[in-house]
Amino acid sequence: MDDDYTSLRKHIEKIVQLTDEEFAFVSKHFNYEKFKKKETLFTGGDPVKYVYFVLSGLLKLFYTDKEAKEHIVSFAMEDWWETDFQAYYTETNALLTLECLEDTRVLRLSLEDFEKLCNGLQKMERFFLKKSIAGHIGSERRILSFLTSGAKDRYEQLLAKSPSLMQRIPKSLLASYLGVSRETLSRLIS
Secondary structure, three states, X not given: OHHHHHHHHHHXXXXXOOOHHHHHHHHOXXXXXXXXXXXXXXXXXXXXXXXXXXXXXXXXXXXXXXXXXXXXXXXXXXXXXXXXXXXXHHOOEOOOEEEEOOOEEEEEEEHHXXXXXXXXXXXXXXXXXXXXXXXXXXXXXXXXXXXXXXXXXXXXXXXXXXXXXXXXXXXXXXXXXXXXXXXXXXXXXX
């Protein structure tokens, strides 16, 4: 379990440096949890109590429409953060569902602990601001790619950005994420 917290520290220190004392303060706000493949961390309609830092495994965040069709918002693998951020920060129920595509280990952070971290250590406020900005930029890029790019371009962008992720996602989910049929994805890959 110490390795799990070492992973968190390395991740944080890509943005801000922490003393051992500061990291001890940070780590006491996180809790370790593990989930099995196909297990959900929360479902649409549930309260969202945590943001998750992925230690190992793969998660799928998706919206289910009235016809029960899944619309994939994102995937999260090692060294990524995931939750229904709107529900988490506004303390409302989830619109989205977060499900494990693989056995997954996470460190979870409640909103109360997030606020304690930011209030108690300005470096962490800076860290989370940088992560939020990066996430916002990523979301904008994804939206713009759907508005301005064809399926082939979206596939190539994802391949360039996350080649290791591409190897772990079932083709049917990859097609859904890219907004194409499975047949179209097969043509794009060949």
